Amino acid sequence: MLLQHLKAHRFHCDLAPGDRLFYFTTCGWMMWNWLVMGLASELTLLLFDGSPFAPGPSVPFDYAQDERMTLFGTSAKFIDALSKEGLRPMETHDLSTVRTFTSTGSPLAPESFGYVYEAIKPGVHLTFMSGGTDTAACFVLGIPTKPVWTDEILGPGLGMATDVWDDDGKPVRGEKGELIFTRPFPSMPVMFWNDEDGSKYHGAYFERFDNVWCHGDFAEWTEHGGMIIHGRSDATLNPGGVRIGTAEIFNQVEQMPEVIKFLAIGQSWDNDVRVVLFVKLAEDHLVLDEALEKSIKARIRSGASPRLVSARIVAVDDIPRTKSGKISELAMRDVVHGREVKNQEALDLFRDLPQLGR
Numbered sequence: 001m002l003l004q005h006l007k008a009h010r011f012h013c014d015l016a017p018g019d020r021l022f023y024f025t026t027c028g029w030m031m032w033n034w035l036v037m038g039l040a041s042e043l044t045l046l047l048f049d050g051s052p053f054a055p056g057p058s059v060p061f062d063y064a065q066d067e068r069m070t071l072f073g074t075s076a077k078f079i080d081a082l083s084k085e086g087l088r089p090m091e092t093h094d095l096s097t098v099r100t101f102t103s104t105g106s107p108l109a110p111e112s113f114g115y116v117y118e119a120i121k122p123g124v125h126l127t128f129m130s131g132g133t134d135t136a137a138c139f140v141l142g143i144p145t146k147p148v149w150t151d152e153i154l155g156p157g158l159g160m161a162t163d164v165w166d167d168d169g170k171p172v173r174g175e176k177g178e179l180i181f182t183r184p185f186p187s188m189p190v191m192f193w194n195d196e197d198g199s200k201y202h203g204a205y206f207e208r209f210d211n212v213w214c215h216g217d218f219a220e221w222t223e224h225g226g227m228i229i230h231g232r233s234d235a236t237l238n239p240g241g242v243r244i245g246t247a248e249i250f251n252q253v254e255q256m257p258e259v260i261k262f263l264a265i266g267q268s269w270d271n272d273v274r275v276v277l278f279v280k281l282a283e284d285h286l287v288l289d290e291a292l293e294k295s296i297k298a299r300i301r302s303g304a305s306p307r308l309v310s311a312r313i314v315a316v317d318d319i320p321r322t323k324s325g326k327i328s329e330l331a332m333r334d335v336v337h338g339r340e341v342k343n344q345e346a347l348d349l350f351r352d353l354p355q356l357g358r
Helices: 002-012 030-041 059-067 076-085 110-120 199-205 247-253 290-303 329-336 344-350
Strands: 020-023 044-046 071-075 100-104 125-128 130-132 137-141 162-165 177-181 213-221 227-232 259-269 272-281 312-315
Touching (some): 002 030, 020 030, 020 059, 030 044, 030 137, 059 071, 071 076, 076 100, 076 110, 100 110, 110 125, 162 213, 199 213, 227 247, 247 259, 247 272, 247 290, 272 290
Parallel strands (some): 020 044, 071 100, 100 125, 272 312
Antiparallel strands (some): 130 137, 259 272
């Protein structure tokens, strides 16, 4: 893990001794380990406890200005929330020391790339990173010598035999497939706790392809040598037998001010799979009426694809998340289908919904 974080900080994030590193993270997220390991590169760590929106959304940028931050790390959802707040830190704060702006946790929408450069800081090196909890490391991330392309992660991590394979185990370019690693990497786990015969570990990563780490992300190489993450491959939608990443829906819905949280799943229906979209509405749009439903569907149809238009849109009080803040897509899918899941209390709200029974 030390090797993974040293190379990420020094090479992929271009940090040097004396630079000031900040990542907005809880102690339960792997990014806390990533942040603390900055001490090995002689970085000054900037820590933050509490809500980034209290007493107002400018608090993290006050911190960046006052502490002369070098790297500002956050999540895709935070950037989206700032955009919806209409915040323009470049007009109110001195962010001259911030060289790198990073995001991880979920795919970063194309509109969020534009927002960072138009409202936060033109010319900053925007790095979107993607990795795994069990490895506590980033698989694809920033490359300071490359230009930033909208919707893309710049490239694979050093020492990572990264590739994208189709269902037949063949490498693909410009097509969606499974994110895989053909060789071991420094922070690869050797076992899981309470897994004496190794079956859980093997089932999690090596069941799909023999002796090849299949991470469970739906990914695509770009013409620039970068990568797009389309979401979890085990949470992909399959309407009409076509695999579609949930990120393609989210990129459209998160631009709508009426919706503040959302989640899409595939529901088995009539010998096929139909797309179901759950939405938590903003306080001034508490009713999912016919007009708003049509607006959401039109946005998805025009901005993404008719295949992604939801067969059902259901308004809910909240969207369940894991302790690290990630949306519980798989648990939601299981509870809708009547399967047993953990964290029953949070998910019981979605069991036997009348909108999904017809």
